[in-house]
Amino acid sequence: MQTTDDAVHMKSEGTREEAHLPTIGILGCGQLGRMMAFSALRMGMHVKILTPEASGPEAIFSDVTVGDWKDPEVLREFARECDAITVESEWAPAERLAQVLPDGVDILPYPRTLQLIRHKGRQKKALLKAGLPLPPFARCRSLEEANATAAEFGYPLVLKKYEGSYDGYGNATCDDPLALSDAWNHLSADDGALLEAWVPFVEELAVLVARGTDGDAVVYPVVYSEQADHRCHAVVAPANLPESVAIEAQRISLAAVEAVAGVGITAVELFRLADGRVLINELAPRPHNTGHYTIEACHTSQFENHVRAVMGWPLGLPGLRVPAACMVNVLGFHDGEPHYDAFRPALEFADATIHMYGKNKVRPRRKMGHVTVTADDAETARMHAEAAAAQIHV
Amino acid sequence: MQTTDDAVHMKSEGTREEAHLPTIGILGCGQLGRMMAFSALRMGMHVKILTPEASGPEAIFSDVTVGDWKDPEVLREFARECDAITVESEWAPAERLAQVLPDGVDILPYPRTLQLIRHKGRQKKALLKAGLPLPPFARCRSLEEANATAAEFGYPLVLKKYEGSYDGYGNATCDDPLALSDAWNHLSADDGALLEAWVPFVEELAVLVARGTDGDAVVYPVVYSEQADHRCHAVVAPANLPESVAIEAQRISLAAVEAVAGVGITAVELFRLADGRVLINELAPRPHNTGHYTIEACHTSQFENHVRAVMGWPLGLPGLRVPAACMVNVLGFHDGEPHYDAFRPALEFADATIHMYGKNKVRPRRKMGHVTVTADDAETARMHAEAAAAQIHV
Numbered sequence A, B: 001m002q003t004t005d006d007a008v009h010m011k012s013e014g015t016r017e018e019a020h021l022p023t024i025g026i027l028g029c030g031q032l033g034r035m036m037a038f039s040a041l042r043m044g045m046h047v048k049i050l051t052p053e054a055s056g057p058e059a060i061f062s063d064v065t066v067g068d069w070k071d072p073e074v075l076r077e078f079a080r081e082c083d084a085i086t087v088e089s090e091w092a093p094a095e096r097l098a099q100v101l102p103d104g105v106d107i108l109p110y111p112r113t114l115q116l117i118r119h120k121g122r123q124k125k126a127l128l129k130a131g132l133p134l135p136p137f138a139r140c141r142s143l144e145e146a147n148a149t150a151a152e153f154g155y156p157l158v159l160k161k162y163e164g165s166y167d168g169y170g171n172a173t174c175d176d177p178l179a180l181s182d183a184w185n186h187l188s189a190d191d192g193a194l195l196e197a198w199v200p201f202v203e204e205l206a207v208l209v210a211r212g213t214d215g216d217a218v219v220y221p222v223v224y225s226e227q228a229d230h231r232c233h234a235v236v237a238p239a240n241l242p243e244s245v246a247i248e249a250q251r252i253s254l255a256a257v258e259a260v261a262g263v264g265i266t267a268v269e270l271f272r273l274a275d276g277r278v279l280i281n282e283l284a285p286r287p288h289n290t291g292h293y294t295i296e297a298c299h300t301s302q303f304e305n306h307v308r309a310v311m312g313w314p315l316g317l318p319g320l321r322v323p324a325a326c327m328v329n330v331l332g333f334h335d336g337e338p339h340y341d342a343f344r345p346a347l348e349f350a351d352a353t354i355h356m357y358g359k360n361k362v363r364p365r366r367k368m369g370h371v372t373v374t375a376d377d378a379e380t381a382r383m384h385a386e387a388a389a390a391q392i393h394v
Helices: A004-014 A031-042 A072-079 A094-098 A111-118 A120-129 A143-153 A177-187 A243-259 A302-311 A340-348 A378-390 B004-014 B031-042 B072-079 B094-098 B111-118 B120-129 B143-153 B177-187 B243-259 B302-311 B340-348 B378-390
Strands: A023-027 A046-051 A064-066 A084-087 A137-140 A157-160 A171-174 A193-197 A201-211 A217-219 A223-228 A231-237 A264-273 A278-284 A324-331 A352-356 A367-375 B023-027 B046-051 B064-066 B084-087 B137-140 B157-160 B171-174 B193-197 B201-211 B217-219 B223-228 B231-237 B264-273 B278-284 B324-331 B352-356 B367-375
Touching: A023 A031, A023 A072, A023 A302, A031 A046, A031 A302, A031 B031, A031 B352, A046 A072, A064 A072, A072 A094, A084 A302, A094 A111, A111 A120, A120 A137, A120 A193, A120 A243, A120 A278, A137 A143, A143 A157, A143 A177, A143 A193, A157 A177, A171 A177, A201 A243, A201 A278, A201 A302, A217 A243, A231 A378, A243 A264, A243 A278, A264 A302, A324 A378, A340 A352, A352 A378, A352 B031, A367 A378, B023 B031, B023 B072, B023 B302, B031 B046, B031 B302, B046 B072, B064 B072, B072 B094, B084 B302, B094 B111, B111 B120, B120 B137, B120 B193, B120 B243, B120 B278, B137 B143, B143 B157, B143 B177, B143 B193, B157 B177, B171 B177, B201 B243, B201 B278, B201 B302, B217 B243, B231 B378, B243 B264, B243 B278, B264 B302, B324 B378, B340 B352, B352 B378, B367 B378
Parallel strands: A023 A046, A023 A084, A046 A064, B023 B046, B023 B084, B046 B064
Antiparallel strands: A137 A193, A157 A171, A157 A193, A201 A217, A201 A223, A201 A264, A223 A231, A231 A324, A264 A278, A324 A367, A352 A367, B137 B193, B157 B171, B157 B193, B201 B217, B201 B223, B201 B264, B223 B231, B231 B324, B264 B278, B324 B367, B352 B367
């Protein structure tokens, strides 16, 4: 028979030295997992990482498993001793992990939220059902349905894969029926594809929402998100908007995150139209490129609030602690090994904070790092961040 | 015969995957080494740590050696593949390491600067020689000399060990000859001890200087440093001072760091007197508790500028990016294992940024973490940081 004392004794000997630290498990470790880990570690937490390949960003941490994250045994071992678990992205195998979780340990955001957001058709349907403003869309099961919708919406149109479209991949802007037919052949799946009316937006905005399982939420400032070639290039905070537009953007973002039961950070990408209306483009159920500026610019970074929400802790203040900030992405130029000392010329821009992700392979236009500048005004922040980022040829 | 191709081939196979990252070696890993590492990692660098014991803060990093850091073989292995090496504190065995460094690799700050600053008598002498304002002091070789000096200075006096005094250890305030005699017996070494006149200061200030081997330097804002029981309790930035006093404090701090050829961060602790004069108390040749506020509050943190200087890179802007900030230390309460989830109540103070160092043992008054709040004014920052820190009973 095992006495209570024995049980206590076994626990204190049988677990790692840091067992008294709150432990967060992170499934996946590109730049998002890496920056989540930095936030958790800064608070004195223990971080356990499971990632399917050694891509570099994870290599600096001590408790990392590189393994088959679809294998139930690997997942079970990973989940052991975690107080809570999160995912780096909606593509991590959250559903599989949920099946082997120990009692009392949650995976957050909820796997059902990740599934919903991953499928652009179901995501749109959920947002529409919640009464939120969206560009006109149709879930088409066949090319015939797509052509019928095209006749209704008019060209140009955007056809999107239901699953797996991001950063310009899996999307096609179609100017005529021939282009639509071609895009359909490339992008449609068994359940069809998503067809959207092209929206004549003035600019793209983004709002981050951090939300706990108890429904408590904080909403970050509205930022301006500038795309270049279908990819986030720069983010300026705060967006220079009439107060009524900013508040409306925050209102619909919070409502959208509630509609999908988002927990942790959910990023809401928005279109602002010339008539002042704001429409929801899409959601990401995790820290997001449009929120990297929060590390330097906000009282609580998106990564810390993600960790807080996942751990069931009170959320931190989302507001800016500086007048303005700008983040510019650093993208790869070539194929091969990155040259990390290539960021040295950027250090001459003395107000720039440089983040490099430690990826061990570079590809053209791959996100390799970013630069953030805070300043008294958005124009200065933008100018300096662009200048510094342009110096980095990693 | 080995061809060039072979040599290249061997290099790419024989070294770790991240060999193309700039590598910094850090000797020692309490909270200062840990926060240096965070800064270097954020820039995409590789960090190699050597520490004499597994005390907790180092446990989160992947490339850590726990070993006898006085062993030349251990030091030689540590230095291998480092592009530059620094120390967490003036007590790390920099001189021993210097003897086994590979060609072209520096240890910074210079071992001779560390030696000079470590010995309070030699430190004072160097600063006096540079014409810098100091409290009256004497380097006493015997109790007789100490008594003669006491007769000259008048009581109270402060007797300090030449080496090993910090945070109230190794210092004694003496009100009479009996106390002086007693303190002498406890604190004097073969070469005597340091006797200082007691200075009726109004407040303590601190200034950080970051300086490269080329002499380029940047000077941080003057901060107010509040001690409690001989230990840093709170730091408020910026100190509320007449501009002329602030500039004088920065001037003498920069001159002091030049006088000791400081490289990396050197912290200068200062006394402000009622008559407006500023005197140098002492120097620390490394990131310092009075500079933790820079992580959230300045364009470039003290840890990043230390890394930049050690690597020979351009220095970052030291100025505040916020109107005001306050840092409050989190000290241990008991002896034993820390309860890290004890920081949870502090999270209710939504504008507080909490840093816990991951130490695996707590002792009464040991530095276990700190809290920083930035705000529009110093009073608000101070009030919120005190309130949050007071909630943490680790």
